[in-house]
Amino acid sequence: xxxxxxxxxxxxxxxxxxxxxxxxxxxxxxxxxxxxxxxxxxxxxxxxxxxxxxxxxxxxxxxxxxxxxxxxxxxxxxxxxxxxxxxxxxxxxxxxxxxxxxxxxxxxxxxxxxxxxxxxxxxxxxxxxxxxxxxxxxxxxxxxxxxxxxxxxxxxxxx
DNA sequence: GCCAACGTTGGC
DNA sequence: GCCAACGTTGGC
Numbered sequence: 182x183x184x185x186x187x188x189x190x191x192x193x194x195x196x197x198x199x200x201x202x203x204x205x206x207x208x209x210x211x212x213x214x215x216x217x218x219x220x221x222x223x224x225x226x227x228x229x230x231x232x233x234x235x236x237x238x239x240x241x242x243x244x245x246x247x248x249x250x251x252x253x254x255x256x257x258x259x260x261x262x263x264x265x266x267x268x269x270x271x272x273x274x275x276x277x278x279x280x281x282x283x284x285x286x287x288x289x290x291x292x293x294x295x296x297x298x299x300x301x302x303x304x305x306x307x308x309x310x311x312x313x314x315x316x317x318x319x320x321x322x323x324x325x326x327x328x329x330x331x332x333x334x335x336x337x338x339x340x
Numbered sequence: 341g342c343c344a345a346c347g348t349t350g351g352c
Numbered sequence: 353g354c355c356a357a358c359g360t361t362g363g364c
Contacts, residue, residue, distance in 0.1 A: 188362090212347080235362055292363080310345045312361050 182337070183222060184318040186230040186241070186306060187281075196231050196243040199283045204248060208256045208278045209264045215315040220251045220277050222317070226337065229281060230318060230326060232306070240291040241326055246338060249280030284338055287330040300325045 187207065189195065199205055210216055227247040233239060253274040256264040269275040296307045305316040318326075324334045 190362095239363070312346065314361090 182224065183227045184230070184320065184323040185223065185227060185247075186232050186304070186316050186318050187245075188232045188234045188314045190235045191233045191242075192236065195233065196283075196286060199231065199243075199245060199281070200286070202283070204280055204282045206249075206254075206278050206280050208254050210254070210278065210314060211264065211266070211276060212312075212314060215313055216277060218317065219279055219315055223247055223250060223279055225250055228284070228323070228335070228337075230323070238289055238291065240289050240293075240295065241287060241330070242289055243286045244284040244335070245281040246284050247279055248282045251277040251279055254278040287327070287332055290326055290329045294329060295326070298325065298329070 191197075194205075210219060225247055229245040229247065230241045231243045231245055233242050254264070254276040256262040257266040257269045257274060257276045258271060259265055260267075264276075266275060292306070295301050295304070301307060301322055304318070304322055305311045305313050327334055
């Protein structure tokens with residue numbers, strides 16, 4: 182299994198929204214690098230740090246789990262959607278999405294504190310100019326962020 | 341609101 | 353294939 186970090190703007194879709202929905206598709210990824218990782222590497226059971234961006238309290242706010250692997254993002258074919266892509270061919274969809282399930286909230290781990298941690302200096306999140314909306318997280322980084330939130334390491338939510 | 345950094349587009 | 357112009361991201 183693998184660990185990930187996924188960014189979302191809480192004004193549009195927050196960890197609270199995900200909790201209410203329990204399971205949600207993760208639509209609107211329109212970056213090839215992020216898409217390729219999601220398509221080729223993201224598997225059911227992978228755990229995800231949910232990160233709030235472009236808001237007052239930027240940082241990691243909770244955990245989700247991948248529960249449905251890559252499938253076409255139908256919003257690319259909806260002219261009414263913000264994520265509409267007129268160049269995408271319905272017979273060969275350009276963009277995909279996964280489904281994620283809410284697992285838990287964490288106390289905010291602010292970006293500023295993540296940046297201050299030497300163990301986390303290699304995260305794409307804190308690399309200058311990196312705007313990836315989905316990025317891999319190593320097990321050590323995962324454990325470090327959880328520890329910063331006061332959370333014991335978690336490897337899975339299976340009973 | 342500012343602006344740096346990056347990705348995408350399109351003319352040539 | 354180059355590269356300037358433009359749009360977007362996202363912290364501050």
